[in-house]
Structures are given as C-alpha cells and as structure tokens.
Amino acid sequence: MNRHLARFMAVSTVVAMTAGGAMADDFIVVQSTTSTQNSGLYDYILPIYEDKSGVQIRVVAVGTGQAIKNARNCDGDVLLVHAKPAEEKFVAEGYGVERTDLMYNDFIIVGPPADPAGVKGMKDASTALNKIADSENIFVSRGDDSGTNKKEVALWKAAGVDPSQSSGQWYRETGSGMGATLNATIGMDGYTMTDRATWIAFGNKADHEILVEGDKALFNQYGVILVDSEKCPRVKSDLGQAFVDWMLSDEGQKAIASYRLDGKQLFFPNAPNVTN
Amino acid sequence: MQDFAASFFEAFRLVISLDPDLLEVVWLSMRVSLSAVAMAALVGFPVGAFLAVARFPGRGLLVITISALMGLPPVVVGLVVYMLLSSAGVLGPLQLLYTPTAMIIAQTILVTPIVAALARQTLEDLHDEYRDQLVLYGLGNLAQLKTLLWEGRYSLLTTLLAGFGRAVAEVGAVIIVGGNINHVTRVMTTTIALETSKGNLALALGLGFILVTIAFAVNALVFMSRAAAVRRAYA
Amino acid sequence: MRENLLSAVQRQAMPVLPVTGTGLRVSRKGRVLLDVDDIEIAGQGTTVIVGPNGAGKSLLLNLLAGLRQPDRGKVRWNGTPPSRSRYCRFGMVLQHAVLLRRSVRANVEYALRAVGHSRTEARRRAETSLDEAGMERLAHASARVLSGGERQRLALVRALATHPDLLFLDEPTSSLDPASVLAIETMVQDASVKGMRAVMVAHDLAQAKRVADEIILMHHGRIVERAATDNFFQRPQSETAEAFIAGRLLI
Known part of the structure; x- marks a missing residue:
C-alpha cells in the first residue's frame, strides 16, 4: 500500500519540477505602472506588436516607484512609467540607456x-x-x-x-x-x-x-527607457530596443492613439520626431 | 454598491462560456498550488515525522518555531523570494523571477510549515498509541516512521488540504514573485486583485465564487477518492 | 516440521528463551512498584501471573518484553539484552491491542511481513491463520470497527501467525464475553501444545486454573509464590496465597 503513496509523491514531484519549464525565450519583461495596465492599453497594443515581432511582452504592473526599484534590481528589460524626475535620475545613475517621451494623458x-x-x-x-x-x-x-x-x-x-x-x-x-x-x-x-x-x-x-x-x-507624461546592459548584463538589449523603437515609431504611436474606451481616446502619443 | 446577483451571473457566464482566459488562469492556479503542496509534502512530512519521534535538545523550540511559521505573511514570503530570485539577488542567475516556478517556490515556503506542524501533531499522537506495538515488530526507526505515515494517511491528507487551501487562496506572495503577467503568471487570486483594482467588482466577486467552487471540488474529490479507497480496501 | 513454519529471518535470529530477570526494581515517587530478585521463563507450557490490581503483573511482563527499562536490574534473553532482531521470535498481546488502520487480513499480513515473509507467503499464511481461528468472514473488514472480542482475537491471531517461541499476553480476556474468552484460551492452549512457551497475566483465578501449567502470584511488586497449578491451589505455601485463593486479598 505504501507503493501508492510513493507513486503519488513521485508523480507530484515531476509535476512540480516541470511546472516552470517549457518557457519561450523570446520575451521581454516590461516594468510598468498599474495606470497603463488597468486602462486596458496593453491588452490592446501588445498583441499588435507580438503578432508582428513574435516576441512576447510580459508586463509587470506595479507603482512607478516599485517599477523603478525592480528595474534597478535588473528584473526588467524596459521601464515604462510616468515620473520624469525619477526616470531621469534612473538614467543618470546608469541604469537606463536613454529616456524618451512616449505619450501623455x-x-x-x-x-x-x-x-x-x-x-x-x-x-x-x-x-x-x-x-x-x-x-x-x-x-x-x-x-x-x-x-x-x-x-x-x-x-x-x-x-x-x-x-x-x-x-x-x-x-x-x-x-x-x-x-x-x-x-x-x-x-x-x-x-x-x-x-x-x-x-x-x-x-x-x-x-x-x-x-x-x-x-x-x-499633465501626465509617460516615458520609456531601455534598461542598460552595462549595469544589468542579462538585459535583452536587442529585443528591448526593438520594442522601444516600435513604440516610438509612427506605427506604435498610431496604435497608442487608436486605443479607445467608451469612444474616448485615453493616451496621446508625443514621441519626438513624430507628427500627430 | 454592486449586486451580488450580478457576480453570480458573471461567474456563471464565465463558466458556461468556458472562457479560455479563465481556463488558463484556473489551470495555472491548480498547477502552482498543487505543485507547492506536493513539494511541501516531500519536505513537511519527513520533518514532521522526525520531530514526532526524535528527542533532542532544542526540539521544543523547533516545534514552536514551525508552528509559528504557519502564520507567515504571504507578502513577506513573496518579498524574501523576490529578493533571492531577483537578478540582483543570490539566485538571480537562475532567471526564475516572474515564472510559475517562482510562484511554486513561494507557496512551498508558505505551505511547508503547515504540513510539517500538522503532520508532527498527527504522527506524535499516533506514535504514542503505536509505540509498543511497533517495538514488538522489531522495526527500526525508519520502518516505524513509514508505518506511522501510512497509518496516519487520512489525517495527513487533511493536512495537505489545509496547505492547499492556504496556497490557492493567497495573493500576496504570488503577485510579487509572479508579477501577475497575463498568460504567464496570472492566477485566480491575482486576477481577482486586478479586477478589483479595475473596479470590476462583480467580475472580481464572480471569480471569487469560482475559486471557492474549485477549492470545494478539490476537497470533494479527495474525500470521495478516500471513501472509494476505504471501500476497496475493506470490500 | 516446526522449522518449516518459520521465515528465514526467524531461523537466523538468536533464540529468545530462556528469559531471565535479575534484581529488577522500579519505583516511582518513592513508592516501590516492582521488586523482583530473580525470575526465569524457560522450558515448556503456560505460566499465568496472578495477583490483585497494582501488584506489578503487567509491569513485570513489560520489563521482560523489553518494552520498559527497570530502574535497576537486568533482563536477558538467552543471556543477552532483548534486541530488535529477536522480536521476530517473540509475540505479545498488549492489554490494549493496537490494530493497524487496515483490514483484518492486512493486520496479520503486516506481522508476517515484519518477520521476513514474502508478500505472497504472508498473504497465504494470513488467510490460513484467519481460517483456523474461524475469522475468515472478517478478513476484509476494517480492523478498527471490530467488537472488543473480535479485536482481542485478531490481536492473538496476529501474534500467533508468526509462530513465536514465546508469547506474552497481558490480560487478553478482561471484559470479554464468555465465548470470546473460551476462543482465546483455546487458541493459546493449542499453540502451547505445539511447543510455544506462554506467559499470561490474569486476575481471574478460574481462568488461571483452566490454562495454567504454573502459577506466579504477585503482591506489592514482589513474587510471593511460584508453583505448579495443582500445588498452588491445593497446597499454598504462604498466607498471602491462601488469602488470595480465598478471595480475601486486597491491595
């Protein structure tokens, strides 16, 4: 009878061990804010980018302060938040490559x-x-x-x-x-x-x-920052940069502008060098 | 305020339509929590069994400590696991943060003290009752423990259910180490937290009903299979 | 013939008999519970230990079985302290038998597995033992739902199934109905006839008369008298024994 117990244990161990496996490597982690997530913006624009690039965007939505702390711990590839002074400090300290205006509401x-x-x-x-x-x-x-x-x-x-x-x-x-x-x-x-x-x-x-x-x-300005691979060697710079570039491109900016809820536009793209 | 009826309706609608997002979230909840309980059993039962029969200096302190750890706040566990698994942390190179594995680790830490403490009590009571009989069988300590574990199997199963209840219901730990990432680490409780923060209270409550129903189903399944096992054994 | 009934493990184990206790003393909070200078269990037959409540009968049995340690003195099985490996040649029915949370048959099988029989052999022997005891009907019942009489009979079947050289019984029939008492006495006597040495604690004199070849009378933790059954009842050597037989001996 003890065999059953042993078998149960063995099976559950295998389940536990494999539970975390089989993850696609083509993904990046974006540390962002609850405001963007709760508004539904990501649910709208991310599938557009994911279909196009084949890269999965994993969004961790926390407060801006927490998001910046997480990115400082190198637990993200891209930072998308709305607190300009804190973002500039983040870049100045070498954690971010460059901060760019993305959109506002x-x-x-x-x-x-x-x-x-x-x-x-x-x-x-x-x-x-x-x-x-x-x-x-x-x-x-x-x-x-x-x-x-x-x-x-x-x-x-x-x-x-x-x-x-x-x-x-x-x-x-x-x-x-x-x-x-x-x-x-x-x-x-x-x-x-x-x-x-x-x-x-x-x-x-x-x-x-x-x-x-x-x-x-x-006025509520959002900025986007690629986490610097000099501070964080495991950052997926190429995939992250591609995502940032897309968000700042005409296509990405149009996608942001076209998101509507209850018929209302929620975010207004204002990346530099783009006319809207 | 929101109508409870609306929540029932939401829950019903989601279940009836077999909403794929819902199924994904439910499946991940089960996978994470059941794995955590299995890991907790692998660690907690031997620890509980050892504490039940062994006598050594500091044992009392250890027993109290493990009992106290049953009250570990999930958020604290989440935070500690986050700091360990973070790229800046000791286990950063494993790249486990924001994965289901991280969630399993956090919940395992939450559940193991429950399993160990309850198993210790169960097995200690059993050991008091069985001690002489087991000595008469000439069994060594390990063989005695094996017999005690099997003799206490139904009580120990309840121990696991208690652990499962704790795991499947907690949100504090998994939301920190999992990040509540859509299609990757989003489980029932983090979805409920998210929908609550979106102000979709009816949907959030509806998901709550579904979670309770699933917990009920898991318990019912265990009790029925136990009854079946008893029938089979004594048929 | 008898050797064939034993498992390989049992055949290899050192003998249990003779069991001796010397200078055994147990006291608690200044009160002497047991004080036995010298006792030996050897040879053949059935010994019944009698005495009023609190005389130390069960305690003596537990000491000789190695379940308790005396404050002073020593217990020897064939010259060496009781060891784990030799419990396979020794059986005991505890005052409160602990039945495993399994079926009746599985309880017997467990005991047989513990002395080294294979899974199939254990099953075969368990079935035979239950048949002989007339308990085959209960084989698949849960051991934990048996009546008091059935429980004690199962405990005895389980202990006898391994064909021990020596069997201890600690008041196995107290508070049982007459039919169960008879069944248990018969099983013990049958095993005794086949060469098993038995020691039983009882406080029922009629039972002692029925099953005992030899009587040990204990009082206040001491052995007062040890004699063949007939001699004990017909020619008691001490006043204590006389009083006990007459039903006048109190604690």
Missing part, C-alpha cells in the same frame, strides 16, 4: 456629485486642492510613491498645503494602487486625483464624477 480630480468642497468646474488644481484642504473633506491619496502619488505631492506643494499633517484625518493614504484607491474613495465618498485613463476604464465609479480638469499642471 492627464490627471483629474474626481469627487462626489454633491461636491461639499465646492471645486466643481475649477481649472486651477492648486486652488481646488486648497479648497478641499480648507473644507477638510476626505481626500484619498495613493501614498505609495507611485508616479501619480509623486504628482499629487508636487501639486500639494505648489498649493502651499502640507496634507501629511492631516494624515489619518481628512487626508487618507491608502498605500495601494490607483484602482484600490478609487474603490476607497468611492467607499468614503471622498475626493482623489487619478489619471484620466484609469478613471474612464474604472468599473466602480458609483456616482462620482470629474470635478477638476484641464490645468497644465495636471
């Missing part, structure tokens, strides 16, 4: 329709944030060092408010991705800042709506 401030802080229709982000702070209505922050979070912190600074003094009171830091933060915002009937793409694709809006948009300060 914009940030918006969403909140409850009753709008107790009275910011609806405002164009100026600083003034709007000041009003929210003064009214002490709940504002939900990512608080996760992501690109969106970095942008939000910069806006608070520009507005002359230090919300961290009120953390845990009207200023709530979720330490989570955009989606989880939006869910929390809906649940607390509060305000938050999000990128437009994630908001449009978000399925649990309840009756929250866009209250503040259109400020130049809310």
Whole structure:
C-alpha cells in the first residue's frame, strides 16, 4: 500500500519540477505602472506588436516607484512609467540607456456629485486642492510613491498645503494602487486625483464624477527607457530596443492613439520626431 | 454598491462560456498550488515525522518555531523570494523571477510549515498509541516512521488540504514573485486583485465564487477518492 | 516440521528463551512498584501471573518484553539484552491491542511481513491463520470497527501467525464475553501444545486454573509464590496465597 503513496509523491514531484519549464525565450519583461495596465492599453497594443515581432511582452504592473526599484534590481528589460524626475535620475545613475517621451494623458480630480468642497468646474488644481484642504473633506491619496502619488505631492506643494499633517484625518493614504484607491474613495465618498485613463476604464465609479480638469499642471507624461546592459548584463538589449523603437515609431504611436474606451481616446502619443 | 446577483451571473457566464482566459488562469492556479503542496509534502512530512519521534535538545523550540511559521505573511514570503530570485539577488542567475516556478517556490515556503506542524501533531499522537506495538515488530526507526505515515494517511491528507487551501487562496506572495503577467503568471487570486483594482467588482466577486467552487471540488474529490479507497480496501 | 513454519529471518535470529530477570526494581515517587530478585521463563507450557490490581503483573511482563527499562536490574534473553532482531521470535498481546488502520487480513499480513515473509507467503499464511481461528468472514473488514472480542482475537491471531517461541499476553480476556474468552484460551492452549512457551497475566483465578501449567502470584511488586497449578491451589505455601485463593486479598 505504501507503493501508492510513493507513486503519488513521485508523480507530484515531476509535476512540480516541470511546472516552470517549457518557457519561450523570446520575451521581454516590461516594468510598468498599474495606470497603463488597468486602462486596458496593453491588452490592446501588445498583441499588435507580438503578432508582428513574435516576441512576447510580459508586463509587470506595479507603482512607478516599485517599477523603478525592480528595474534597478535588473528584473526588467524596459521601464515604462510616468515620473520624469525619477526616470531621469534612473538614467543618470546608469541604469537606463536613454529616456524618451512616449505619450501623455492627464490627471483629474474626481469627487462626489454633491461636491461639499465646492471645486466643481475649477481649472486651477492648486486652488481646488486648497479648497478641499480648507473644507477638510476626505481626500484619498495613493501614498505609495507611485508616479501619480509623486504628482499629487508636487501639486500639494505648489498649493502651499502640507496634507501629511492631516494624515489619518481628512487626508487618507491608502498605500495601494490607483484602482484600490478609487474603490476607497468611492467607499468614503471622498475626493482623489487619478489619471484620466484609469478613471474612464474604472468599473466602480458609483456616482462620482470629474470635478477638476484641464490645468497644465495636471499633465501626465509617460516615458520609456531601455534598461542598460552595462549595469544589468542579462538585459535583452536587442529585443528591448526593438520594442522601444516600435513604440516610438509612427506605427506604435498610431496604435497608442487608436486605443479607445467608451469612444474616448485615453493616451496621446508625443514621441519626438513624430507628427500627430 | 454592486449586486451580488450580478457576480453570480458573471461567474456563471464565465463558466458556461468556458472562457479560455479563465481556463488558463484556473489551470495555472491548480498547477502552482498543487505543485507547492506536493513539494511541501516531500519536505513537511519527513520533518514532521522526525520531530514526532526524535528527542533532542532544542526540539521544543523547533516545534514552536514551525508552528509559528504557519502564520507567515504571504507578502513577506513573496518579498524574501523576490529578493533571492531577483537578478540582483543570490539566485538571480537562475532567471526564475516572474515564472510559475517562482510562484511554486513561494507557496512551498508558505505551505511547508503547515504540513510539517500538522503532520508532527498527527504522527506524535499516533506514535504514542503505536509505540509498543511497533517495538514488538522489531522495526527500526525508519520502518516505524513509514508505518506511522501510512497509518496516519487520512489525517495527513487533511493536512495537505489545509496547505492547499492556504496556497490557492493567497495573493500576496504570488503577485510579487509572479508579477501577475497575463498568460504567464496570472492566477485566480491575482486576477481577482486586478479586477478589483479595475473596479470590476462583480467580475472580481464572480471569480471569487469560482475559486471557492474549485477549492470545494478539490476537497470533494479527495474525500470521495478516500471513501472509494476505504471501500476497496475493506470490500 | 516446526522449522518449516518459520521465515528465514526467524531461523537466523538468536533464540529468545530462556528469559531471565535479575534484581529488577522500579519505583516511582518513592513508592516501590516492582521488586523482583530473580525470575526465569524457560522450558515448556503456560505460566499465568496472578495477583490483585497494582501488584506489578503487567509491569513485570513489560520489563521482560523489553518494552520498559527497570530502574535497576537486568533482563536477558538467552543471556543477552532483548534486541530488535529477536522480536521476530517473540509475540505479545498488549492489554490494549493496537490494530493497524487496515483490514483484518492486512493486520496479520503486516506481522508476517515484519518477520521476513514474502508478500505472497504472508498473504497465504494470513488467510490460513484467519481460517483456523474461524475469522475468515472478517478478513476484509476494517480492523478498527471490530467488537472488543473480535479485536482481542485478531490481536492473538496476529501474534500467533508468526509462530513465536514465546508469547506474552497481558490480560487478553478482561471484559470479554464468555465465548470470546473460551476462543482465546483455546487458541493459546493449542499453540502451547505445539511447543510455544506462554506467559499470561490474569486476575481471574478460574481462568488461571483452566490454562495454567504454573502459577506466579504477585503482591506489592514482589513474587510471593511460584508453583505448579495443582500445588498452588491445593497446597499454598504462604498466607498471602491462601488469602488470595480465598478471595480475601486486597491491595
């Protein structure tokens, strides 16, 4: 009877050992952000590139801060995030070959329709944030060092408010991705800042709506960087460069521009040397 | 808020349509978690058996430690495995990060203490009961352990189910070391986390129903095959 | 003839008999549980150890079986300490028999495999043993669902199946119905007739009279009297034995 046990063990071991095998080598890992993933952009453009090149693009979607850290650990071939100063630092320290503008969308401030802080229709982000702070209505922050979070912190600074003094009171830091933060915002009937793409694709809006948009300060620039093989010898430079080149090419840029959700364009390509 | 009925409908729709993405995700969940449980059994049973019968200084401390490790936070395990498997880590050259193998490793670490601790208790109780009888058979330690493992097989199977439940339900470890990469390392729980973050709560909950149903099916399968084995053995 | 019944492993193992204990002492928390200067189990027949509860009967049996270690003194099987390899020529029915979580037949097979019989040989012998004991009907039943009488009979069948040179029985019939008691006594006597040495702990004097060739009376951890059965009952040498036979001996 012990034979059965032994056989079960043996079979399961074989299963376990082979489970990780049989992986195609033609793939690259892109460290990116939840905002691009949650918007559905990758599901739309990656198959186009994969069909054309035969190279599989594996996207790890985390916050921008985490994505940059992962890339610093050489756990990715390409970095696609939205926090320009951090990206430039990454390149300056030799981890990235070169940073190139890829596309943009914009940030918006969403909140409850009753709008107790009275910011609806405002164009100026600083003034709007000041009003929210003064009214002490709940504002939900990512608080996760992501690109969106970095942008939000910069806006608070520009507005002359230090919300961290009120953390845990009207200023709530979720330490989570955009989606989880939006869910929390809906649940607390509060305000938050999000990128437009994630908001449009978000399925649990309840009756929250866009209250503040259109400020130049809310501009959200995405950049793309090939991880440097001098720091990270195992980086697949050729495959990675080919992907970056395609994203920046007319074809790639058109693909980004043609992604629509609910009839709305979510990302606006703006790579250099390309006219749109 | 979202309607529970809508989640049921989503779950039903996905299952009925045999959605290929769903099948892929379910299959990977099973493959990863069952492999992790198998590895945990290979390590946990011998460790548990050894602790059940051996007496040595520091044994009590080891028993308590292993019991405590049952409460290992998945995120911590994920983080440690990430740091080991990262290209910058000790095991970087193996290039295992963001693969199902990495997920199996992380879940094995999570499940092994559960298997070892529960097996230790089961086998120690059995050993107390069987000790004299096994001595009378003139068996050596290894042969005694083999007999105890077989005698405790049904309890040990439940131990494995407990481990499987832990593995298949956790998200913290696999999302870090697997990266939730579509078609590569996306499993049930990371899909649920992703859909939740997309605000697709009905779909997320629907997937949750499916996960629970699958866990139920695995348990039912084990219990039925056990009943069949009992019938066969005593028919 | 008898040699043919043994497995190769059993034939190679050193003999068990005679079993001797010298200067055996066990005490717990200052109370002496056992104090036996000298005991030898040899020759033929069935010895029954009697005595009131707490006299140390089971403890003595466990010491001689090598299941417990005395605080002082030594147990020898044919001159050397009990060793693992010689348990194949020794059988014991524990007071609370531990049956494996398998079928009745598999329990007997397990014992036969442990003394070195092949898988097929073990099966054949197990079936024969169960047939002889009239238990073939239960062969495929789960051992863990048997009645008390059936359990003890299985424990005995299992112990006898390997044809041990020496069999210990620790109150094998306590709290059993008369039919089961009779069945067990008969099996022990049959094996005894075929040359097996048996030592049994009992506190039922009638049973001792029925099966014993020799009686050992224990009281307060000591051996008070050891005599052939007839002599013990007809000519008790000590007051303690007299009192015990008359049913007047308490703990």
